[in-house]
Amino acid sequence: MAATPEAAPISRAAAPSEALYGKLNPGPGLQAQEVASHQRARIHSAMIEIAGGEGYESVTVRELVNLAGVSTRAFYLHFRDKEDCFLRTYELVVQRTTTRIVAAQNGERGWLERMRRAFEAFANEIAREPRSARLALVEPYAVGPTALEMVRRTDCLFEAMVAESLARAPEPFEIPPLVIKGMVAGVSRVARARLLSGRAGDMPGLARQLQRWVLSFNDPAAGRLKGLDPRPNERRPLSPEATLPFMGQSLREDDRTLILTAVAKLVASEGYSQLTIPRIRTAAGVSRRNFNTYFEGVEDCFLAALERRATTAIRAAAEHEYASGDDWARRVDTTVSRLCARIIGDPLLSRLAFVDAFAPGIAGLRCRENITTSLAKSFDAGAPPCLGSEEVASEASIGAIWAILHHYAVTGRTAELPRIAPTLSYLALAPAIGAPAAEETIRDGQERH
Numbered sequence: 001m002a003a004t005p006e007a008a009p010i011s012r013a014a015a016p017s018e019a020l021y022g023k024l025n026p027g028p029g030l031q032a033q034e035v036a037s038h039q040r041a042r043i044h045s046a047m048i049e050i051a052g053g054e055g056y057e058s059v060t061v062r063e064l065v066n067l068a069g070v071s072t073r074a075f076y077l078h079f080r081d082k083e084d085c086f087l088r089t090y091e092l093v094v095q096r097t098t099t100r101i102v103a104a105q106n107g108e109r110g111w112l113e114r115m116r117r118a119f120e121a122f123a124n125e126i127a128r129e130p131r132s133a134r135l136a137l138v139e140p141y142a143v144g145p146t147a148l149e150m151v152r153r154t155d156c157l158f159e160a161m162v163a164e165s166l167a168r169a170p171e172p173f174e175i176p177p178l179v180i181k182g183m184v185a186g187v188s189r190v191a192r193a194r195l196l197s198g199r200a201g202d203m204p205g206l207a208r209q210l211q212r213w214v215l216s217f218n219d220p221a222a223g224r225l226k227g228l229d230p231r232p233n234e235r236r237p238l239s240p241e242a243t244l245p246f247m248g249q250s251l252r253e254d255d256r257t258l259i260l261t262a263v264a265k266l267v268a269s270e271g272y273s274q275l276t277i278p279r280i281r282t283a284a285g286v287s288r289r290n291f292n293t294y295f296e297g298v299e300d301c302f303l304a305a306l307e308r309r310a311t312t313a314i315r316a317a318a319e320h321e322y323a324s325g326d327d328w329a330r331r332v333d334t335t336v337s338r339l340c341a342r343i344i345g346d347p348l349l350s351r352l353a354f355v356d357a358f359a360p361g362i363a364g365l366r367c368r369e370n371i372t373t374s375l376a377k378s379f380d381a382g383a384p385p386c387l388g389s390e391e392v393a394s395e396a397s398i399g400a401i402w403a404i405l406h407h408y409a410v411t412g413r414t415a416e417l418p419r420i421a422p423t424l425s426y427l428a429l430a431p432a433i434g435a436p437a438a439e440e441t442i443r444d445g446q447e448r449h
Contacts, residue, residue: 040078042068047082047089052131055362056086056142086135086143087150093132094154097125101161111168118165119211123203126191130200137192142361158184166218174223178420181407182400182427183214189399190392193369209392216393217426219435225423225442256294258284263305268351272302272359299360303367306352310371313342313349318378328382329433329441333425335378336401337445340417340424343405354409372402384432393431400427 046067050059059082065075079085104121105114126133136154140147159180166175187210194200262283266275275298281291295301317339318331343350353371358364376398383394401424408414422442429438 036078039068039070039074042070043075043078043085044089044092047085048093048131048135051086051089051139052133052135056139057361059086083143083146086139087147090136090140090147090150093136094157097122097132097136098157098161100125111165111170114168115165115214116208116211118161119207120204122187122191123207123210126195126203127201130195133191133200134195137188138195138362138365141358141365148358155181155184155188162214169218173218173220175218176222176225176423178404178423179217179222179225179427182404182423183217185403186213186396186400186427189372189403190396192365193395196366196369206392210396213393213396213431216431217435219430221430221435221439222426224439225426255284255286255290258286259291259294259301260305260308263301264309264348264352267302267305267356268348271351272356275302299363302352302356303360303363306357306364307367307370309346309349310353311374313346314339314371314375314378317342328384329429329437330445331382332379332428333441333445336425336428337418337421339375340405340421343409344414344417350409350414354406357406368402372398375402379428397428397431 043064046064047059049067050063061072061075061082064082064085065072068075075085079088101118101121104117108114108117126137140151159177162183163175163177163180166172166180190206190210191203194202194206259280262280263275266279266283277288277291277298280298280301281288284291291301295304318335343353353368357368360367376394379398380394404420404424404427405417408417408420425442425445426435426438429441433441
């Protein structure tokens with residue numbers, strides 16, 4: 001997969017000062033409550049127009065009121081600030097989308113057909129209303145922790161919907177909640193990548209592929225994953241220094257390495273919010289001139305450190321002693337297990353790649369897309385032809401794996417990663433070789449190690 005291009009902004013038809021909606025004033029037969037409701041609706045629409053078209057960072061209260069055709073006083077009667085307006089608009093978008101997905105299934109009793117309609121409704125929503133979709137799937141990463149918590153709750157809602165859909169099968173299988181979580185994360189990653197690259201219109205054509213990807217996990221093998229024990233030799237944390245090497249020969253390249261290493265350590269101990277150029281220079285022992293040679297500022301430096309450390313860990317996990325002679329499925333299974341071990345053994349990687357990854361907002365999200373693309377490339381090498389025939393299979397599986405790793409890291413549960421490594425391998429393997437073969441590969445890997 002190619003690296004995700006930068007988000008393509010959606011142009012607005014109206015200039016910032018041009019109202020999209022006519023004002024509605026109280027009059028005979030028109031209650032103040034109706035006027036207030038109409039004002040809120042126009043402000044929500046303006047938020048979708050700006051945040052979904054140009055990004056949350058472009059939103060100002062002034063532009064919102066101009067576009068909505070309301071006064072600044074009216075805005076503050078309804079919302080505390082622009083973040084409050086975004087969060088409430090987000091809730092409306094999610095509510096509207098879920099209502100339409102549920103409505104699309106009405107009247108159909110067959111579980112597979114209901115699922116097909118649900119995926120098509122979801123994909124059509126993104127293609128039909130890309131601004132709303134971008135507001136819900138992309139822009140929360142620019143807003144902050146409160147918005148990301150709302151995203152988490154939304155994911156839980158969709159996980160419940162997927163679980164309910166699979167439970168309608170004539171002979172439903174036991175699907176672990178972690179696999180369900182991976183399903184939703186994988187579908188979200190595919191949609192988010194299309195929005196970031198300005199290809200929301202591709203989504204309806206991917207609906208069937210996404211459904212097949214989800215159904216590839218719906219097998220009795222999934223229920224047996226919880227009985228698989230972690231590999232004994234993968235429980236040992238790896239040394240953080242194992243992921244530090246950087247290819248560099250000149251003094252300047254050495255300075256860059258010092259800077260990136262210093263950033264990683266500062267973030268691990270104090271967090272992204274405490275980073276400043278003077279603190280980075282002091283920790284690295286470099287001059288301001290040398291810092292400016294490589295980086296434009298704190299964000300640029302942080303993202304470089306994040307991508308370097310994560311991609312180095314991925315390469316190291318993939319380049320193991322089993323790479324020669326093993327088949328593709330075994331290599332993927334071992335890579336997943338070793339990646340879990342590296343995350344446990346490298347708190348700097350865990351903090352950079354997961355806990356603080358979204359601190360820079362959308363730039364952090366784009367960086368994560370690049371990192372998951374690197375992981376996908378390591379998995380795609382030598383993959384069976386059937387995997388390549390499905391455009392989204394690998395992309396969705398990698399998104400599922402990385403989202404689960406992120407979930408365990410931010411909740412302080414990285415020590416549990418060896419226990420869930422079989423589930424992560426299953427998410428990578430089942431769409432490519434089938435659920436039974438995936439389970440067999442995972443079990444064989446435990447016996448070999």
